[in-house]
Amino acid sequence: MDSGELKMGWARQYMPVLAEIRKRFEKEQPLAGATVGMALHVEAKTAVLVETMAAGGAEVHITGCNPLSTQDDVAQALGRVPGVHCYATRGCDIEEYYAAMDKVLDASPNVTIDDGMDLIHRIHTLRRDLLGSVIGGCEETTTGIQRLRAMADEGALEFPVLAVNDTPMKRSFDNIHGTGESALSSIMITTNTLIGGKWFVVAGYGYCGRGLARMAHGLGAKVIVTEVDPRRALEAHMDGYQVMTMKEAAAIGEIFVTTTGNTSIITGEHFPLMRNGAILSNAGHFNVEIDIPWLEEHAETKETRDSIDTYLVNGNRISVLAEGRLVNLATTKGMGHPVEVMDLSFALQALCTEYMYKNGGSLKSGVYDVPYEIDAKVAYLKLASLGVSIDELTEEQKIYLHSWNAGT
Numbered sequence: 055m056d057s058g059e060l061k062m063g064w065a066r067q068y069m070p071v072l073a074e075i076r077k078r079f080e081k082e083q084p085l086a087g088a089t090v091g092m093a094l095h096v097e098a099k100t101a102v103l104v105e106t107m108a109a110g111g112a113e114v115h116i117t118g119c120n121p122l123s124t125q126d127d128v129a130q131a132l133g134r135v136p137g138v139h140c141y142a143t144r145g146c147d148i149e150e151y152y153a154a155m156d157k158v159l160d161a162s163p164n165v166t167i168d169d170g171m172d173l174i175h176r177i178h179t180l181r182r183d184l185l186g187s188v189i190g191g192c193e194e195t196t197t198g199i200q201r202l203r204a205m206a207d208e209g210a211l212e213f214p215v216l217a218v219n220d221t222p223m224k225r226s227f228d229n230i231h232g233t234g235e236s237a238l239s240s241i242m243i244t245t246n247t248l249i250g251g252k253w254f255v256v257a258g259y260g261y262c263g264r265g266l267a268r269m270a271h272g273l274g275a276k277v278i279v280t281e282v283d284p285r286r287a288l289e290a291h292m293d294g295y296q297v298m299t300m301k302e303a304a305a306i307g308e309i310f311v312t313t314t315g316n317t318s319i320i321t322g323e324h325f326p327l328m329r330n331g332a333i334l335s336n337a338g339h340f341n342v343e344i345d346i347p348w349l350e351e352h353a354e355t356k357e358t359r360d361s362i363d364t365y366l367v368n369g370n371r372i373s374v375l376a377e378g379r380l381v382n383l384a385t386t387k388g389m390g391h392p393v394e395v396m397d398l399s400f401a402l403q404a405l406c407t408e409y410m411y412k413n414g415g416s417l418k419s420g421v422y423d424v425p426y427e428i429d430a431k432v433a434y435l436k437l438a439s440l441g442v443s444i445d446e447l448t449e450e451q452k453i454y455l456h457s458w459n460a461g462t
C-alpha cells in the first residue's frame with residue numbers, strides 16, 4: 055500500500071457511520087446512474103466519502119476547494135478507485151485550480167457537492183450549458199450557504215441545494231469541535247509555541263469561533279472575542295471571555311484566529327498596533343479575513359519558513375500562517391477536522407446526495423434545510439456505533455408536547 059492508501063485506511067477505521075451507509079449503498083445501489091461532481095478538500099476523510107458514493111453506484115468527479123488543502127498522495131490513491139476521477143493537486147495556481155474545476159464540470163454532473171459554492175457559481179456563470187442536467191446540489195460550509203442564499207434572494211439560483219452546513223448534526227460537531235480542535239492543533243504544531251497563558255484573540259463568536267474560544271481557554275489561554283453581532287458579543291461575555299474591538303485587541307493579542315466568514319477583519323489599521331511576535335491565522339473559508347496584500351506592500355521585510363510568513367512592521371515581527379488560508383487544512387502539517395467529526399459531516403453528505411438524486415427533480419430552485427429524518431438517522435447511527443441507547447417519547451409525552459390545553 056502507498057501512503058495515500060494508508061491514510062485512507064487509517065481514516066476508514068474511525069468512520070463507523072459512513073461504513074454502515076456504505077454497506078446499504080453496496081446492496082441497494084441508490085446512486086446507480088448518478089454523476090456526482092465534487093469540490094471538497096481532497097484528503098483522507100473526503101476520500102472515504104467518495105468511495106462510499108462510488109460503492110453506491112455513482113461515478114464521481116472530484117477536485118479541491120482550496121489550492122493549499124489537497125494531499126497529493128491521497129488524490130492519487132483516490133483516482134485509482136473504480137468509478138472515481140480526481141483532478142486535485144496541492145499548490146496549484148488559480149488558473150490550474152479552475153481548470154481542474156472545469157474537468158469536473160465537463161463530466162456533466164447531475165448532483166454537485168461544494169465546500170464554498172465554487173462549482174455552483176461556475177455553472178451559473180461560465181458553464182450555463184450544464185444547468186439543464188443538474189438535478190440539485192449539496193453545500194458543506196457557512197460561506198457557501200451565505201453565497202447561495204444571496205443568489206436565491208436575487209432569483210439567480212436555478213436548481214435546489216441542500217444547506218448541509220446549517221443542520222444541527224453538522225454545526226454542533228464539525229464547526230464547533232472540528233474547527234476548534236483542528237485549528238488549534240495546526241497552530242500548535244506549525245509554530246511549536248505555547249497557548250497557555252497567552253492572549254488569544256478569536257474574531258467572530260459563531261459556531262467555529264465558540265469552539266476555538268472554548269478549547270483555547272481549556273489550554274489556559276486568556277481569550278478575547280471580537281464581534282459585530284451584539285447578541286453573540288453578549289454570549290461571549292457571559293461565557294467568560296473579554297469582548298472588545300479589533301483595534302483594542304490588536305495591541306494585546308499574541309495569537310489571532312479569524313473565523314467570521316467576512317472580509318477585512320485584520321487590516322492595515324491593526325498591524326502597526328501589534329506586539330512583536332504576534333501570530334495571525336484564519337479559520338474562515340476564504341483568505342480574505344487578514345489583509346495580506348497590505349502586509350506585502352508595507353512590511354519592511356518578509357521572511358518565509360514552512361507555512362509561516364513573518365513580516366516586519368514598525369520594527370515588530372508579525373507572522374501569518376498558511377498565507378491566511380484555512381489554518382487547520384492549509385499549513386503543511388494541518389490535517390483538517392478530526393476523523394470522527396468528518397464521519398458525521400460526510401454521512402450527512404452521502405445521505406443528502408442520495409436524497410437529492412432521488413427527489414431533486416420535484417423540488418423548485420432554492421436553498422433547502424436538510425430533512426430531519428436524515429439528521430436524526432446520522433445521530434442514531436453514531437449513537438449505535440458508540441453503544442449508547444436513549445429513551446423514546448411515550449405516546450402520552452407526544453400528546454403532551456403537542457397540546458396547548460395542558461397546564462398545572
Ligand SMILES: NC(=O)c1ccc[n+]([C@@H]2O[C@H](COP(=O)([O-])OP(=O)(O)OC[C@H]3O[C@@H](n4cnc5c(N)ncnc54)[C@H](O)[C@@H]3O)[C@@H](O)[C@H]2O)c1
Nearest residue numbers: 195196197258260261262281282283314315316337338339
Ligand atoms: N476551518 C474550517 O474547517 C471551517 C469549518 C466550518 C466552517 N468554516 C468557515 O468558518 C467561517 C465561520 O463559520 P461559522 O459557522 O462559525 O459562521 P457563523 O455565521 O456562525 O459565525 C460567524 C460570526 O462572525 C461574526 N462576524 C461577522 N463579521 C465580523 C466582523 N467584522 N468582526 C467580528 N465578527 C464578525 C458574525 O457576527 C458571526 O457571529 C465561515 O467562513 C465558514 O465557511 C471553516
